[in-house]
Amino acid sequence: MSHQDGLTITRPLRVPDPVRLARYARVPELGPGILFFSGGSGPGPMCRELINYTHNSIHLITPFDSGGSSAVLRRAFAMPAVGDLRNRMMTLSDMSVRGNTEVRTLFTYRLPLDAETDELVERLEAMTAGDDPMVAAIPDPLRKIIRNHLSYFVTAMPGDFDLAGASIGNLVLVGGYLNNGRHLDPVIFLFSKLAEVRGVVRPVVNRNLHLAARLADGSLVLGQHRLTGRNEPPLGSPIIELGLNQGLEEENPATAEIRPKVRQLIAGAELICYPVGSFYTSLLASLLPEGIGEAVAANPCPKVYVPNTAPDQEVLAGGVAERTAELVATLGATRAARRAEGRVLDYVLLDRGWRDYPGGVERQALEDMGLKVIEADLITPASAPLTDGRLLAEALLSLV
Numbered sequence: 593m594s595h596q597d598g599l600t601i602t603r604p605l606r607v608p609d610p611v612r613l614a615r616y617a618r619v620p621e622l623g624p625g626i627l628f629f630s631g632g633s634g635p636g637p638m639c640r641e642l643i644n645y646t647h648n649s650i651h652l653i654t655p656f657d658s659g660g661s662s663a664v665l666r667r668a669f670a671m672p673a674v675g676d677l678r679n680r681m682m683t684l685s686d687m688s689v690r691g692n693t694e695v696r697t698l699f700t701y702r703l704p705l706d707a708e709t710d711e712l713v714e715r716l717e718a719m720t721a722g723d724d725p726m727v728a729a730i731p732d733p734l735r736k737i738i739r740n741h742l743s744y745f746v747t748a749m750p751g752d753f754d755l756a757g758a759s760i761g762n763l764v765l766v767g768g769y770l771n772n773g774r775h776l777d778p779v780i781f782l783f784s785k786l787a788e789v790r791g792v793v794r795p796v797v798n799r800n801l802h803l804a805a806r807l808a809d810g811s812l813v814l815g816q817h818r819l820t821g822r823n824e825p826p827l828g829s830p831i832i833e834l835g836l837n838q839g840l841e842e843e844n845p846a847t848a849e850i851r852p853k854v855r856q857l858i859a860g861a862e863l864i865c866y867p868v869g870s871f872y873t874s875l876l877a878s879l880l881p882e883g884i885g886e887a888v889a890a891n892p893c894p895k896v897y898v899p900n901t902a903p904d905q906e907v908l909a910g911g912v913a914e915r916t917a918e919l920v921a922t923l924g925a926t927r928a929a930r931r932a933e934g935r936v937l938d939y940v941l942l943d944r945g946w947r948d949y950p951g952g953v954e955r956q957a958l959e960d961m962g963l964k965v966i967e968a969d970l971i972t973p974a975s976a977p978l979t980d981g982r983l984l985a986e987a988l989l990s991l992v
Contacts, residue, residue: 605966605990605991606990607966607967607968607987607990607991608968608983608986608987608989608990609989609990612989612990612992613645613986613989613990616645616646616989617644617645620643620644620645620646620647620790621647621648622648623645623646623647623648623649623989624646624648624862624863624989624992625646625648625649625650625860625861625862625863626642626646626648626649626650626861626862626863626864626865626988626989626992627649627650627651627652627857627858627861627863627864627865628649628650628651628652628865628866628867629652629796629864629865629866629867629875629878629879629884630651630652630653630654630866630867630869630874630875630878631653631654631656631657631676631869631870631873631874631877631878632676632679632869632870632873632874633679633869634867634868634869634870634874634900635867635868635869636679636680636683636981637975637978637979637980637981637984638867638868638979638981638984638985638988639651639680639683639684639791639981639985640683640684640981641981641982641984641985641986642684642791642985642988642989643684643686643790643791644985645985645986645989646790646791646989647790647791648791648792649684649790649791649792650791650792650794650857650860650861651680651684651791651792651793651794652794652795652796652854652857652858652878653676653677653680653793653794653795653796653878654673654676654795654796654873654874654877654878655672655673655674655676655677655776655795655796655797655798655799656672656673656801656802656803656816656836656873656877657673657675657676657816657817657873658673658802658803658815658816658817658840659815659816659817659820659822659823660675660757660817660823661675661702661757661758661759661762662674662675662762663817664753664754664758665758665762665763665766666800668749668750668753669748669766669769669770670800671766671769671774671800672776672795672797672798672799672800672801674762674765674766674769674776675759675762676874677765677776677780677793677795678699678759678761678762678765680793681780681783681784681787681789681793682695682696682699682700682761682787684789684790684791684793685787685788685789685790686788686789686790689787689788690731691730691731691734692787692788694726694729694730694731695730695734695738695787697726697729698726698727698730698738698760698761699759699760699761699764700759700761701726701759701760701761702757702758702759702760703715703716703755703756703757703758703760704756704757705756705757706756707756709755712755712756712758713755716742716746716755716763717746719739719742719760720739720742720743720746721739722735722739726760727739733786734786734787737782737783737786738764740767740771741764741765741767741768741771741779742760742763742764742767743767744767744768744770744771745763745764745766745767745770746767748767748770765779765780765783768782768783775798776794776795776798777794777798777853780793780794792857794853794854794857796850796854796878796881796884797848797849797850797851797854797881798851799848801836801837801838801846801848802814802815802816802836802837802838802839802840803815803816803819803834803835803836803837803872803873803877804834804835804836804837804843804845805819805831805833805834805835805872806831806832806833806834806835807827807828807829807830807831807832808829808830808831808832809828809829811829812843813827814837814839814840814841814842814843815840816873816877819831819872819873819906820870820873820905820906821905821906822905826905827905827906827908829908830907830908830909830910831872831906831907831908834872834876834877834880834922835880836848836880836881847881847882848880848881848882849881849882849883850881850882850883850884850887854883854887855883855887858884858887858888858891859887859890859891861891861893862893862992863893863894863895863896863988863991863992864888864891864893864894864895864896865895865896865897865898865988866879866895866896866897866898866919866937867898868898868899868900868901868978868979868984869900870904870905870906871900871904871906871907871915872906872907873906875919876918876919876922879919879922879923880922884923885922885923885924885936888923888934888936889923889924889934889935889936890934891934892934894938894939894991894992895935895936895937895938895939896937896938896939896940896941896966896988896991897916897919897937897939897940897941898940898941898970898979898984898988899912899915899916899940899942899949900949900950901943901946901948901949901970901971901977901978901979902950902977902978903950904950907950907951909951910951911949911950911951911952911953911954912940912942912949912951912952912953912954912958913953913954913957913958913961914951916937916940916958916961916963917957917961919937920936920937920961923936923937924936935962937961937963938963938964939963939964939965939966939991940958940963940964940965940966941966941968941970941987941988941991942965942966942967942968942970943967943968943969943970943971943979944967944968944969944970945969945971946970946971946977948977966987966991968983968987968990969983970983970984970987971983
């Protein structure tokens with residue numbers, strides 16, 4: 593279904609649609625604007641395939657990561673997390689362009705965890721000077737820009753900053769952030785152009801905030817890193833409410849509102865997708881800022897949810913229907929969103945043969961919400977229990 597100037601046009605759905613896919617593949621620079629709310633690496637395989645069909649996808653990324661090297665950077669500079677932004681830009685970068693393979697190698701490199709502090713500082717200074725082989729391999733002008741941003745980072749780096757395990761890509765982005773008046777958009781835009789990023793990547797908000805989760809047992813958990821079950825003990829009780837918080841030490845509820853440019857990106861999308869990935873810290877986290885639900889509802893384009901096909905350590909209870917209801921409730925939580933005409937979700941996209949969706953599917957419950965279930969081949973023997981990137985990308989493209 594498409595909407596143009598008030599005219600509604602309907603067409604039979606065919607997933608995948610080989611005619612549409614062939615058309616997009618011929619001219620990907622004119623491909624459709626599919627918008628994703630996400631973070632993390634879950635949608636990565638799909639995004640790598642997506643650039644073969646469209647260079648106009650939009651990725652609104654959660655900046656609330658609080659673990660690993662992101663935590664060290666956020667504590668030092670009181671800033672949003674940049675790791676997921678870096679990861680998504682590299683995923684969408686065109687590796688056929690000269691220099692991009694070398695940029696990805698550098699941006700994904702982490703300094704050793706077991707090296708001495710002086711050794712780590714010396715290595716970073718060699719990169720800044722352009723003497724390190726990984727930096728020297730990158731062609732100009734990208735090499736000069738990377739060195740410049742690393743230089744800004746080294747100058748601003750506190751004396752007690754822990755470089756062990758630091759992502760060089762994150763350090764480059766932080767240097768650009770500091771060099772641009774603590775704004776992320778300019779440095780993201782610059783690297784997107786220079787690294788031939790085939791899509792638009794933006795933080796959903798440019799705020800130094802953290803996640804706060806209320807559990808069913810009444811306890812409060814502060815920080816994304818404490819919710820994922822990866823480097824911290826797994827949750828002992830299901831999450832019943834997710835919100836934003838100022839700081840990680842005590843409860844201090846906060847709000848954030850999307851900027852007009854983010855609202856414009858949502859308004860211009862031809863399909864809005866809530867993709868696979870960590871349900872709370874990647875998907876719902878990106879929907880928490882004020883204005884998201886209202887902007888989504890105001891755009892008449894199709895909206896589709898792709899639930900996880902494998903267990904999610906953040907989800908302790910319920911199946912696809914419960915997650916879908918939670919997604920819709922998050923998008924409609926504000927009064928502005930409830931007043932807005934339109935819908936925040938139309939379709940739930942499922943693999944037609946997969947019987948192991950965590951917690952089950954409950955199709956009747958989905959239909960009772962007024963949603964249409966779409967089935968397609970999304971999983972291959974090689975990808976199981978996860979979705980296959982190419983199949984998922986082609987299914988989404990067929991819905992535009």
